[in-house]
Amino acid sequence: MELLNVHRIVDVTAAEGPGLRCAVWTQGCTVRCPGCFNPQTWTTRGGTLMPWREAADRVLRARAEHGVEGVTLLGGEPFDQPEPLGALATAVRAEGLSVMTFTGHLLEDLRQRPDCAELLASTDLLVDGPYLADQPEPSRPWVGSVNQRFHFLSGRYDRSILDAPNRLELTIAPDGSVDLNGFATTEALEALLAPVRERNNR
Ligand code: SF4
Incomplete structure (x- = not known):
């Protein structure tokens, strides 16, 4: 399978895993967790x-x-398109890049x-499990609910990466379009939006 169905690609972000990363959102998810942020x-x-x-x-x-x-x-559900993504992951890893993959499935399955x-063989860091809206994650970065697990499938990363803070990135393009990615709690979002609301209410 050659073709990949892509939702969007962000060339550089500090909000979607350890260090600076290119993020590829796939289009299509059969897991369909209630309350998903990316329906x-x-x-x-x-x-x-x-x-x-x-x-x-x-x-x-x-x-x-x-x-x-x-x-x-990330997705979408990357494992709805495992073959083209496996080829992509193998190719970039052969050039020395790391691969982090999110899935709503369980590694065992x-x-x-x-x-x-x-x-799986080309993924260094796998985050698995469905998003459970009633079990929000209070502290670990990049994940939405407490059930989601980090699997260190190679020696590239270890648990020390979990000390990273969550980040929310807002990008304003020259044409004025706004892009948001990353993860924040509802409280953090409220704090971010409060000055905007205050200004709009004046
Ligand atoms: S959170 Fe669940 S429903 Fe949403 S994209 Fe991920 S796996 Fe699919």
Whole structure:
């Protein structure tokens, strides 16, 4: 399978895993956790179909231009498209980049699926488990609920990365369009938006 269905790619972010990373959001999710923050990625329609090699080249360009240390694959559900993503992950890892992958499935279940073998073998850091809206995560970075697990599948990372703070990134493009990514608690979002609300109420 050559083609990858992509929701969006951010060339450099400090909010989607350890260090600076290129982030690839896939289009399409069959897990469908109630309360998901990205329901617009559930459908397989509306994404951009591209050869995995093109996406891999963009990640490698992000290293050359922005010094990213790896790619983060998130969704959508990356394991709905394990073959093109496995090829992408293998290609960028061969160039020395790290791979972090999020999934709403459990690692034990993915290990039973032969089509997932390459993506698992090329993932350094896997975050697994569905998002449970009634069990919010109070402290660990990048995850939404307490059930979600970090699996260090290679020696590239260890638990020390969990000391990183959560970040929320707001990007305003030259055309005025606004992009938001990263993760923040409702309280942090409220604190961020309070001055804007106050100004609008004047
Ligand atoms: S797996 Fe991720 S994208 Fe899919 S529904 Fe759950 S939180 Fe949303």
